[in-house]
Amino acid sequence: MIGQIWRLIRLLGLSRAVRMKRHHQQGLSYVRGYAATCCWWTLLQRGFLDRLAAEGPVSWRDHGRRQGWDEQVLAGMVEYLDGIGLLARRDEQVELTDPGRVLLAEPRGLIELLWAYEPCLANLPDMLTGRKQYGRDLQRRITYVGLGSGRLCEQLPYPVMRRMVLGQKARTVLDLGCGDLAFLAGLCRVDPEIRCHGIDFSPEMVQFDRDQLAKNDYQGRLTVQVGDMFDLPDLPADLPPVDCITACDTFHEYLQETPRLLEMFRSLRARFPTAVYVIGEFCLQDPAWLKKHPTASLEHHLFHQLSNQQIGSADQWRGIFRQAGLEIIAEQIYDLVGHGYFALRAAP
Ligand SMILES: C[S@@+](CC[C@H](N)C(=O)[O-])C[C@H]1O[C@@H](n2cnc3c(N)ncnc32)[C@H](O)[C@@H]1O
Known part of the structure:
Protein backbone atom coordinates (compact mmCIF):
# COMPACT_ATOMS: atom_id res chain seq x y z
CA MET A 1 0.00 0.00 0.00
CA ILE A 2 2.75 2.46 0.99
CA GLY A 3 4.49 1.71 -2.30
CA GLN A 4 1.32 2.48 -4.25
CA ILE A 5 0.79 5.76 -2.39
CA TRP A 6 4.38 6.71 -3.09
CA ARG A 7 3.93 5.96 -6.82
CA LEU A 8 0.76 8.09 -6.89
CA ILE A 9 2.52 11.02 -5.25
CA ARG A 10 5.36 10.77 -7.75
CA LEU A 11 2.86 10.70 -10.61
CA LEU A 12 0.58 13.55 -9.42
CA GLY A 13 2.79 15.60 -7.13
CA LEU A 14 2.15 15.78 -3.37
CA SER A 15 0.00 18.92 -3.27
CA ARG A 16 -2.20 17.81 -6.23
CA ALA A 17 -2.68 14.35 -4.68
CA VAL A 18 -3.67 15.87 -1.31
CA ARG A 19 -6.02 18.38 -2.99
CA MET A 20 -7.67 15.66 -5.08
CA LYS A 21 -8.27 13.54 -1.99
CA ARG A 22 -9.77 16.48 -0.10
CA HIS A 23 -12.07 17.42 -2.97
CA HIS A 24 -13.25 13.85 -3.37
CA GLN A 25 -14.04 13.70 0.33
CA GLN A 26 -16.12 16.85 -0.05
CA GLY A 27 -18.15 15.43 -2.94
CA LEU A 28 -18.44 12.08 -1.22
CA SER A 29 -20.29 13.53 1.75
CA TYR A 30 -23.20 14.46 -0.56
CA VAL A 31 -23.10 11.27 -2.61
CA ARG A 32 -22.94 9.18 0.54
CA GLY A 33 -25.70 11.16 2.21
CA TYR A 34 -27.99 10.32 -0.69
CA ALA A 35 -26.99 6.65 -1.05
CA ALA A 36 -27.08 6.04 2.71
CA THR A 37 -30.44 7.78 3.09
CA CYS A 38 -32.01 5.67 0.32
CA CYS A 39 -30.75 2.42 1.91
CA TRP A 40 -31.81 3.61 5.38
CA TRP A 41 -35.33 4.59 4.20
CA THR A 42 -35.78 1.22 2.55
CA LEU A 43 -34.86 -0.82 5.60
CA LEU A 44 -36.51 1.58 8.06
CA GLN A 45 -39.91 1.53 6.38
CA ARG A 46 -39.94 -2.24 6.25
CA GLY A 47 -39.28 -2.58 9.96
CA PHE A 48 -35.87 -4.23 9.63
CA LEU A 49 -33.99 -1.51 11.52
CA ASP A 50 -36.54 -1.47 14.35
CA ARG A 51 -36.16 -5.24 14.60
CA LEU A 52 -32.39 -4.82 14.94
CA ALA A 53 -32.93 -2.17 17.62
CA ALA A 54 -35.30 -4.44 19.53
CA GLU A 55 -33.53 -7.78 19.15
CA GLY A 56 -29.83 -7.11 18.57
CA PRO A 57 -27.96 -9.23 16.00
CA VAL A 58 -30.17 -10.88 13.38
CA SER A 59 -29.42 -13.04 10.34
CA TRP A 60 -30.01 -10.64 7.46
CA ARG A 61 -30.29 -13.51 4.98
CA ASP A 62 -33.02 -15.30 7.00
CA HIS A 63 -34.90 -12.06 7.53
CA GLY A 64 -34.75 -11.25 3.82
CA ARG A 65 -35.85 -14.75 2.82
CA ARG A 66 -38.85 -14.63 5.14
CA GLN A 67 -39.88 -11.27 3.69
CA GLY A 68 -39.35 -12.47 0.11
CA TRP A 69 -36.70 -9.79 -0.54
CA ASP A 70 -34.11 -9.96 -3.32
CA GLU A 71 -31.02 -11.40 -1.65
CA GLN A 72 -28.51 -9.60 -3.83
CA VAL A 73 -30.12 -6.21 -3.28
CA LEU A 74 -30.29 -6.78 0.47
CA ALA A 75 -26.69 -8.04 0.56
CA GLY A 76 -25.60 -4.87 -1.27
CA MET A 77 -27.37 -2.59 1.22
CA VAL A 78 -26.05 -4.49 4.23
CA GLU A 79 -22.50 -4.40 2.89
CA TYR A 80 -22.77 -0.68 2.16
CA LEU A 81 -24.25 0.26 5.54
CA ASP A 82 -21.63 -1.92 7.23
CA GLY A 83 -18.92 -0.16 5.20
CA ILE A 84 -20.03 3.31 6.27
CA GLY A 85 -20.42 2.24 9.89
CA LEU A 86 -24.19 2.31 10.45
CA LEU A 87 -24.52 -1.48 10.66
CA ALA A 88 -21.98 -4.07 11.82
CA ARG A 89 -21.96 -7.32 9.87
CA ARG A 90 -20.34 -10.53 11.08
CA ASP A 91 -20.88 -13.33 8.58
CA GLU A 92 -24.66 -13.75 8.41
CA GLN A 93 -25.37 -11.66 11.49
CA VAL A 94 -25.96 -7.94 11.37
CA GLU A 95 -26.61 -5.39 14.12
CA LEU A 96 -26.87 -1.64 14.60
CA THR A 97 -23.69 0.23 15.50
CA ASP A 98 -23.80 3.14 17.97
CA PRO A 99 -24.06 5.71 15.15
CA GLY A 100 -26.78 3.55 13.58
CA ARG A 101 -28.69 3.53 16.86
CA VAL A 102 -28.44 7.32 17.12
CA LEU A 103 -29.68 7.72 13.54
CA LEU A 104 -32.65 5.50 14.31
CA ALA A 105 -33.59 7.51 17.40
CA GLU A 106 -33.24 11.28 17.67
CA PRO A 107 -32.94 12.46 14.04
CA ARG A 108 -35.42 9.86 12.78
CA GLY A 109 -38.09 12.52 12.27
CA LEU A 110 -35.78 14.39 9.90
CA ILE A 111 -35.29 11.28 7.81
CA GLU A 112 -39.02 10.57 7.79
CA LEU A 113 -39.81 14.15 6.82
CA LEU A 114 -37.31 13.93 3.96
CA TRP A 115 -39.18 10.84 2.74
CA ALA A 116 -42.46 12.75 3.01
CA TYR A 117 -41.14 15.38 0.58
CA GLU A 118 -39.05 12.99 -1.54
CA PRO A 119 -41.59 13.12 -4.42
CA CYS A 120 -40.69 16.82 -4.83
CA LEU A 121 -36.99 16.04 -4.97
CA ALA A 122 -37.44 13.07 -7.32
CA ASN A 123 -39.49 15.27 -9.67
CA LEU A 124 -37.33 18.39 -9.50
CA PRO A 125 -36.34 18.41 -13.20
CA ASP A 126 -39.98 18.20 -14.31
CA MET A 127 -41.04 20.77 -11.70
CA LEU A 128 -38.30 23.12 -12.88
CA THR A 129 -39.39 22.94 -16.50
CA GLY A 130 -43.08 23.16 -15.58
CA ARG A 131 -43.95 19.72 -16.91
CA LYS A 132 -45.17 18.82 -13.44
CA GLN A 133 -46.77 20.93 -10.76
CA TYR A 134 -47.00 20.24 -7.04
CA GLY A 135 -50.60 19.44 -6.13
CA ARG A 136 -51.68 18.73 -9.69
CA ASP A 137 -49.11 16.04 -10.57
CA LEU A 138 -47.47 15.07 -7.33
CA GLN A 139 -48.04 15.23 -3.57
CA ARG A 140 -45.99 14.91 -0.42
CA ARG A 141 -46.48 11.64 1.49
C1 LIG B 1 -47.52 19.73 8.87
S1 LIG B 1 -48.76 18.60 9.35
C2 LIG B 1 -48.74 18.85 11.11
C3 LIG B 1 -49.33 17.67 11.81
C4 LIG B 1 -49.40 17.76 13.32
N1 LIG B 1 -50.20 18.87 13.78
C5 LIG B 1 -48.01 17.83 13.94
O1 LIG B 1 -47.83 18.61 14.88
O2 LIG B 1 -47.13 17.10 13.53
C6 LIG B 1 -50.25 19.41 8.88
C7 LIG B 1 -51.47 18.51 9.04
O3 LIG B 1 -52.64 19.29 8.82
C8 LIG B 1 -53.56 18.55 8.04
N2 LIG B 1 -54.42 19.51 7.35
C9 LIG B 1 -54.12 20.30 6.30
N3 LIG B 1 -55.18 21.03 5.94
C10 LIG B 1 -56.19 20.72 6.80
C11 LIG B 1 -57.53 21.14 6.91
N4 LIG B 1 -58.05 22.04 6.07
N5 LIG B 1 -58.29 20.60 7.89
C12 LIG B 1 -57.76 19.68 8.74
N6 LIG B 1 -56.50 19.23 8.65
C13 LIG B 1 -55.71 19.74 7.70
C14 LIG B 1 -52.67 17.74 7.10
O4 LIG B 1 -53.38 16.60 6.60
C15 LIG B 1 -51.51 17.37 8.02
O5 LIG B 1 -51.73 16.16 8.69
Whole structure:
Protein backbone atom coordinates (compact mmCIF):
# COMPACT_ATOMS: atom_id res chain seq x y z
CA MET A 1 0.00 0.00 0.00
CA ILE A 2 2.75 2.46 0.99
CA GLY A 3 4.49 1.71 -2.30
CA GLN A 4 1.32 2.48 -4.25
CA ILE A 5 0.79 5.76 -2.39
CA TRP A 6 4.38 6.71 -3.09
CA ARG A 7 3.93 5.96 -6.82
CA LEU A 8 0.76 8.09 -6.89
CA ILE A 9 2.52 11.02 -5.25
CA ARG A 10 5.36 10.77 -7.75
CA LEU A 11 2.86 10.70 -10.61
CA LEU A 12 0.58 13.55 -9.42
CA GLY A 13 2.79 15.60 -7.13
CA LEU A 14 2.15 15.78 -3.37
CA SER A 15 0.00 18.92 -3.27
CA ARG A 16 -2.20 17.81 -6.23
CA ALA A 17 -2.68 14.35 -4.68
CA VAL A 18 -3.67 15.87 -1.31
CA ARG A 19 -6.02 18.38 -2.99
CA MET A 20 -7.67 15.66 -5.08
CA LYS A 21 -8.27 13.54 -1.99
CA ARG A 22 -9.77 16.48 -0.10
CA HIS A 23 -12.07 17.42 -2.97
CA HIS A 24 -13.25 13.85 -3.37
CA GLN A 25 -14.04 13.70 0.33
CA GLN A 26 -16.12 16.85 -0.05
CA GLY A 27 -18.15 15.43 -2.94
CA LEU A 28 -18.44 12.08 -1.22
CA SER A 29 -20.29 13.53 1.75
CA TYR A 30 -23.20 14.46 -0.56
CA VAL A 31 -23.10 11.27 -2.61
CA ARG A 32 -22.94 9.18 0.54
CA GLY A 33 -25.70 11.16 2.21
CA TYR A 34 -27.99 10.32 -0.69
CA ALA A 35 -26.99 6.65 -1.05
CA ALA A 36 -27.08 6.04 2.71
CA THR A 37 -30.44 7.78 3.09
CA CYS A 38 -32.01 5.67 0.32
CA CYS A 39 -30.75 2.42 1.91
CA TRP A 40 -31.81 3.61 5.38
CA TRP A 41 -35.33 4.59 4.20
CA THR A 42 -35.78 1.22 2.55
CA LEU A 43 -34.86 -0.82 5.60
CA LEU A 44 -36.51 1.58 8.06
CA GLN A 45 -39.91 1.53 6.38
CA ARG A 46 -39.94 -2.24 6.25
CA GLY A 47 -39.28 -2.58 9.96
CA PHE A 48 -35.87 -4.23 9.63
CA LEU A 49 -33.99 -1.51 11.52
CA ASP A 50 -36.54 -1.47 14.35
CA ARG A 51 -36.16 -5.24 14.60
CA LEU A 52 -32.39 -4.82 14.94
CA ALA A 53 -32.93 -2.17 17.62
CA ALA A 54 -35.30 -4.44 19.53
CA GLU A 55 -33.53 -7.78 19.15
CA GLY A 56 -29.83 -7.11 18.57
CA PRO A 57 -27.96 -9.23 16.00
CA VAL A 58 -30.17 -10.88 13.38
CA SER A 59 -29.42 -13.04 10.34
CA TRP A 60 -30.01 -10.64 7.46
CA ARG A 61 -30.29 -13.51 4.98
CA ASP A 62 -33.02 -15.30 7.00
CA HIS A 63 -34.90 -12.06 7.53
CA GLY A 64 -34.75 -11.25 3.82
CA ARG A 65 -35.85 -14.75 2.82
CA ARG A 66 -38.85 -14.63 5.14
CA GLN A 67 -39.88 -11.27 3.69
CA GLY A 68 -39.35 -12.47 0.11
CA TRP A 69 -36.70 -9.79 -0.54
CA ASP A 70 -34.11 -9.96 -3.32
CA GLU A 71 -31.02 -11.40 -1.65
CA GLN A 72 -28.51 -9.60 -3.83
CA VAL A 73 -30.12 -6.21 -3.28
CA LEU A 74 -30.29 -6.78 0.47
CA ALA A 75 -26.69 -8.04 0.56
CA GLY A 76 -25.60 -4.87 -1.27
CA MET A 77 -27.37 -2.59 1.22
CA VAL A 78 -26.05 -4.49 4.23
CA GLU A 79 -22.50 -4.40 2.89
CA TYR A 80 -22.77 -0.68 2.16
CA LEU A 81 -24.25 0.26 5.54
CA ASP A 82 -21.63 -1.92 7.23
CA GLY A 83 -18.92 -0.16 5.20
CA ILE A 84 -20.03 3.31 6.27
CA GLY A 85 -20.42 2.24 9.89
CA LEU A 86 -24.19 2.31 10.45
CA LEU A 87 -24.52 -1.48 10.66
CA ALA A 88 -21.98 -4.07 11.82
CA ARG A 89 -21.96 -7.32 9.87
CA ARG A 90 -20.34 -10.53 11.08
CA ASP A 91 -20.88 -13.33 8.58
CA GLU A 92 -24.66 -13.75 8.41
CA GLN A 93 -25.37 -11.66 11.49
CA VAL A 94 -25.96 -7.94 11.37
CA GLU A 95 -26.61 -5.39 14.12
CA LEU A 96 -26.87 -1.64 14.60
CA THR A 97 -23.69 0.23 15.50
CA ASP A 98 -23.80 3.14 17.97
CA PRO A 99 -24.06 5.71 15.15
CA GLY A 100 -26.78 3.55 13.58
CA ARG A 101 -28.69 3.53 16.86
CA VAL A 102 -28.44 7.32 17.12
CA LEU A 103 -29.68 7.72 13.54
CA LEU A 104 -32.65 5.50 14.31
CA ALA A 105 -33.59 7.51 17.40
CA GLU A 106 -33.24 11.28 17.67
CA PRO A 107 -32.94 12.46 14.04
CA ARG A 108 -35.42 9.86 12.78
CA GLY A 109 -38.09 12.52 12.27
CA LEU A 110 -35.78 14.39 9.90
CA ILE A 111 -35.29 11.28 7.81
CA GLU A 112 -39.02 10.57 7.79
CA LEU A 113 -39.81 14.15 6.82
CA LEU A 114 -37.31 13.93 3.96
CA TRP A 115 -39.18 10.84 2.74
CA ALA A 116 -42.46 12.75 3.01
CA TYR A 117 -41.14 15.38 0.58
CA GLU A 118 -39.05 12.99 -1.54
CA PRO A 119 -41.59 13.12 -4.42
CA CYS A 120 -40.69 16.82 -4.83
CA LEU A 121 -36.99 16.04 -4.97
CA ALA A 122 -37.44 13.07 -7.32
CA ASN A 123 -39.49 15.27 -9.67
CA LEU A 124 -37.33 18.39 -9.50
CA PRO A 125 -36.34 18.41 -13.20
CA ASP A 126 -39.98 18.20 -14.31
CA MET A 127 -41.04 20.77 -11.70
CA LEU A 128 -38.30 23.12 -12.88
CA THR A 129 -39.39 22.94 -16.50
CA GLY A 130 -43.08 23.16 -15.58
CA ARG A 131 -43.95 19.72 -16.91
CA LYS A 132 -45.17 18.82 -13.44
CA GLN A 133 -46.77 20.93 -10.76
CA TYR A 134 -47.00 20.24 -7.04
CA GLY A 135 -50.60 19.44 -6.13
CA ARG A 136 -51.68 18.73 -9.69
CA ASP A 137 -49.11 16.04 -10.57
CA LEU A 138 -47.47 15.07 -7.33
CA GLN A 139 -48.04 15.23 -3.57
CA ARG A 140 -45.99 14.91 -0.42
CA ARG A 141 -46.48 11.64 1.49
CA ILE A 142 -48.93 12.79 4.14
CA THR A 143 -48.52 9.96 6.65
CA TYR A 144 -44.78 10.62 6.76
CA VAL A 145 -45.42 14.36 7.17
CA GLY A 146 -47.40 13.47 10.30
CA LEU A 147 -44.90 10.91 11.54
CA GLY A 148 -41.78 12.98 10.92
CA SER A 149 -43.32 16.18 12.19
CA GLY A 150 -44.78 14.40 15.25
CA ARG A 151 -41.40 12.98 16.16
CA LEU A 152 -39.50 16.25 15.63
CA CYS A 153 -42.10 18.29 17.52
CA GLU A 154 -41.64 16.04 20.54
CA GLN A 155 -38.25 17.73 21.01
CA LEU A 156 -39.46 21.29 21.68
CA PRO A 157 -42.86 22.33 20.30
CA TYR A 158 -45.03 19.75 22.05
CA PRO A 159 -43.50 20.15 25.51
CA VAL A 160 -43.99 23.93 25.28
CA MET A 161 -47.52 23.65 23.88
CA ARG A 162 -48.56 20.98 26.38
CA ARG A 163 -47.42 23.21 29.21
CA MET A 164 -49.54 26.03 27.75
CA VAL A 165 -52.59 23.75 27.43
CA LEU A 166 -52.25 22.44 30.98
CA GLY A 167 -51.48 25.95 32.25
CA GLN A 168 -54.92 27.00 30.93
CA LYS A 169 -56.47 24.07 32.89
CA ALA A 170 -57.94 22.69 29.68
CA ARG A 171 -60.14 19.58 30.05
CA THR A 172 -61.22 18.90 26.47
CA VAL A 173 -58.83 19.62 23.64
CA LEU A 174 -59.64 19.74 19.93
CA ASP A 175 -56.52 19.55 17.72
CA LEU A 176 -56.82 20.86 14.15
CA GLY A 177 -54.65 19.03 11.60
CA CYS A 178 -53.70 16.47 14.22
CA GLY A 179 -51.27 14.46 12.06
CA ASP A 180 -50.13 11.30 13.83
CA LEU A 181 -51.81 12.33 17.15
CA ALA A 182 -48.45 12.46 18.93
CA PHE A 183 -49.27 15.82 20.52
CA LEU A 184 -52.61 14.69 21.95
CA ALA A 185 -51.27 11.27 22.99
CA GLY A 186 -48.62 13.06 25.06
CA LEU A 187 -51.33 15.18 26.75
CA CYS A 188 -53.26 12.00 27.60
CA ARG A 189 -50.07 10.51 29.04
CA VAL A 190 -49.31 13.41 31.36
CA ASP A 191 -52.88 14.21 32.40
CA PRO A 192 -55.00 11.14 33.23
CA GLU A 193 -58.24 13.18 33.20
CA ILE A 194 -57.91 15.09 29.95
CA ARG A 195 -60.06 14.26 26.89
CA CYS A 196 -58.57 14.85 23.45
CA HIS A 197 -59.99 14.76 19.94
CA GLY A 198 -58.10 15.28 16.69
CA ILE A 199 -59.33 16.11 13.23
CA ASP A 200 -57.32 15.82 10.07
CA PHE A 201 -58.16 16.48 6.47
CA SER A 202 -56.38 13.37 5.22
CA PRO A 203 -58.26 10.04 5.35
CA GLU A 204 -54.90 8.26 4.95
CA MET A 205 -53.52 10.02 8.04
CA VAL A 206 -56.66 9.30 10.06
CA GLN A 207 -56.57 5.62 9.08
CA PHE A 208 -52.99 5.49 10.36
CA ASP A 209 -54.21 7.11 13.62
CA ARG A 210 -57.08 4.64 13.98
CA ASP A 211 -54.60 1.75 13.65
CA GLN A 212 -52.55 3.30 16.46
CA LEU A 213 -55.63 3.94 18.61
CA ALA A 214 -56.62 0.29 18.24
CA LYS A 215 -53.48 -0.47 20.29
CA ASN A 216 -53.97 2.32 22.85
CA ASP A 217 -56.69 4.96 22.98
CA TYR A 218 -55.98 6.03 26.57
CA GLN A 219 -59.18 4.47 27.94
CA GLY A 220 -61.24 6.11 25.20
CA ARG A 221 -59.88 9.59 26.02
CA LEU A 222 -58.22 9.99 22.60
CA THR A 223 -60.31 9.96 19.42
CA VAL A 224 -59.90 11.13 15.86
CA GLN A 225 -61.98 11.84 12.79
CA VAL A 226 -61.56 13.03 9.23
CA GLY A 227 -62.52 16.67 9.01
CA ASP A 228 -61.76 19.99 7.38
CA MET A 229 -61.02 22.76 9.87
CA PHE A 230 -62.62 25.25 7.43
CA ASP A 231 -65.88 23.31 7.62
CA LEU A 232 -65.76 21.56 10.94
CA PRO A 233 -67.94 18.44 11.05
CA ASP A 234 -70.14 17.41 13.97
CA LEU A 235 -67.88 16.17 16.75
CA PRO A 236 -68.52 12.89 18.63
CA ALA A 237 -71.75 13.14 20.60
CA ASP A 238 -70.01 12.10 23.84
CA LEU A 239 -67.23 14.70 23.54
CA PRO A 240 -67.50 17.13 26.48
CA PRO A 241 -67.58 20.86 25.61
CA VAL A 242 -64.29 21.83 23.97
CA ASP A 243 -62.40 24.35 26.11
CA CYS A 244 -59.11 24.37 24.19
CA ILE A 245 -58.36 24.38 20.47
CA THR A 246 -54.84 23.54 19.39
CA ALA A 247 -52.96 23.42 16.10
CA CYS A 248 -49.30 22.75 15.48
CA ASP A 249 -47.87 23.60 12.06
CA THR A 250 -51.26 23.39 10.38
CA PHE A 251 -52.19 27.01 9.60
CA HIS A 252 -49.12 28.07 7.60
CA GLU A 253 -50.28 25.87 4.73
CA TYR A 254 -53.01 28.49 4.23
CA LEU A 255 -51.01 31.66 4.79
CA GLN A 256 -51.61 32.80 1.23
CA GLU A 257 -55.34 32.59 2.00
CA THR A 258 -55.49 34.78 5.11
CA PRO A 259 -59.23 35.65 4.66
CA ARG A 260 -59.98 31.92 4.83
CA LEU A 261 -58.02 31.60 8.06
CA LEU A 262 -59.85 34.61 9.51
CA GLU A 263 -63.22 33.15 8.54
CA MET A 264 -62.20 29.86 10.19
CA PHE A 265 -61.35 31.65 13.44
CA ARG A 266 -64.67 33.51 13.25
CA SER A 267 -66.67 30.29 13.00
CA LEU A 268 -64.55 28.59 15.70
CA ARG A 269 -65.23 31.51 18.04
CA ALA A 270 -68.96 31.34 17.30
CA ARG A 271 -69.05 27.60 17.99
CA PHE A 272 -66.67 27.49 21.00
CA PRO A 273 -67.05 31.00 22.51
CA THR A 274 -65.03 30.38 25.68
CA ALA A 275 -62.28 28.15 24.27
CA VAL A 276 -58.62 29.14 24.53
CA TYR A 277 -56.25 28.50 21.62
CA VAL A 278 -52.74 27.10 21.77
CA ILE A 279 -50.99 27.43 18.45
CA GLY A 280 -47.51 26.43 17.36
CA GLU A 281 -46.27 27.73 14.04
CA PHE A 282 -43.15 28.23 11.99
CA CYS A 283 -41.78 31.74 12.32
CA LEU A 284 -39.53 33.03 9.58
CA GLN A 285 -35.84 33.09 10.46
CA ASP A 286 -33.50 35.82 9.32
CA PRO A 287 -31.81 34.52 6.11
CA ALA A 288 -28.48 36.11 7.14
CA TRP A 289 -28.60 34.26 10.47
CA LEU A 290 -29.48 31.00 8.69
CA LYS A 291 -26.56 31.42 6.31
CA LYS A 292 -24.25 31.67 9.30
CA HIS A 293 -26.02 28.78 11.06
CA PRO A 294 -27.16 26.41 8.32
CA THR A 295 -29.58 24.34 10.41
CA ALA A 296 -32.21 21.87 9.16
CA SER A 297 -34.45 24.90 8.64
CA LEU A 298 -32.76 25.25 5.24
CA GLU A 299 -34.12 21.88 4.10
CA HIS A 300 -37.43 22.74 5.68
CA HIS A 301 -37.63 26.00 3.71
CA LEU A 302 -36.80 24.09 0.53
CA PHE A 303 -39.61 21.56 1.17
CA HIS A 304 -42.03 24.40 1.80
CA GLN A 305 -41.05 26.30 -1.30
CA LEU A 306 -41.38 23.22 -3.49
CA SER A 307 -44.83 22.43 -2.09
CA ASN A 308 -46.31 25.96 -2.26
CA GLN A 309 -46.32 26.58 1.48
CA GLN A 310 -45.33 29.85 3.09
CA ILE A 311 -43.59 30.60 6.33
CA GLY A 312 -44.86 33.65 8.17
CA SER A 313 -42.97 35.87 10.57
CA ALA A 314 -43.95 36.00 14.24
CA ASP A 315 -45.30 39.49 13.55
CA GLN A 316 -47.43 38.21 10.69
CA TRP A 317 -49.00 35.65 13.04
CA ARG A 318 -49.62 38.29 15.71
CA GLY A 319 -51.39 40.40 13.05
CA ILE A 320 -53.58 37.48 11.97
CA PHE A 321 -54.55 36.67 15.56
CA ARG A 322 -55.37 40.32 16.19
CA GLN A 323 -57.56 40.48 13.08
CA ALA A 324 -59.24 37.24 14.20
CA GLY A 325 -60.26 38.96 17.45
CA LEU A 326 -57.87 36.93 19.61
CA GLU A 327 -55.59 38.33 22.28
CA ILE A 328 -52.27 36.78 23.22
CA ILE A 329 -52.15 35.40 26.77
CA ALA A 330 -48.69 33.87 26.48
CA GLU A 331 -46.07 33.72 23.77
CA GLN A 332 -42.71 32.02 23.28
CA ILE A 333 -40.68 32.51 20.11
CA TYR A 334 -37.57 30.44 19.43
CA ASP A 335 -35.66 32.10 16.59
CA LEU A 336 -33.01 29.38 16.87
CA VAL A 337 -35.40 26.80 15.45
CA GLY A 338 -37.80 29.14 13.67
CA HIS A 339 -40.84 28.22 15.74
CA GLY A 340 -43.26 30.17 17.92
CA TYR A 341 -46.00 29.26 20.40
CA PHE A 342 -49.04 31.33 21.27
CA ALA A 343 -51.77 30.91 23.87
CA LEU A 344 -54.77 33.02 22.90
CA ARG A 345 -58.32 33.82 23.94
CA ALA A 346 -61.14 35.85 22.50
CA ALA A 347 -60.42 39.54 22.94
CA PRO A 348 -63.00 41.31 25.17
C1 LIG B 1 -47.52 19.73 8.87
S1 LIG B 1 -48.76 18.60 9.35
C2 LIG B 1 -48.74 18.85 11.11
C3 LIG B 1 -49.33 17.67 11.81
C4 LIG B 1 -49.40 17.76 13.32
N1 LIG B 1 -50.20 18.87 13.78
C5 LIG B 1 -48.01 17.83 13.94
O1 LIG B 1 -47.83 18.61 14.88
O2 LIG B 1 -47.13 17.10 13.53
C6 LIG B 1 -50.25 19.41 8.88
C7 LIG B 1 -51.47 18.51 9.04
O3 LIG B 1 -52.64 19.29 8.82
C8 LIG B 1 -53.56 18.55 8.04
N2 LIG B 1 -54.42 19.51 7.35
C9 LIG B 1 -54.12 20.30 6.30
N3 LIG B 1 -55.18 21.03 5.94
C10 LIG B 1 -56.19 20.72 6.80
C11 LIG B 1 -57.53 21.14 6.91
N4 LIG B 1 -58.05 22.04 6.07
N5 LIG B 1 -58.29 20.60 7.89
C12 LIG B 1 -57.76 19.68 8.74
N6 LIG B 1 -56.50 19.23 8.65
C13 LIG B 1 -55.71 19.74 7.70
C14 LIG B 1 -52.67 17.74 7.10
O4 LIG B 1 -53.38 16.60 6.60
C15 LIG B 1 -51.51 17.37 8.02
O5 LIG B 1 -51.73 16.16 8.69
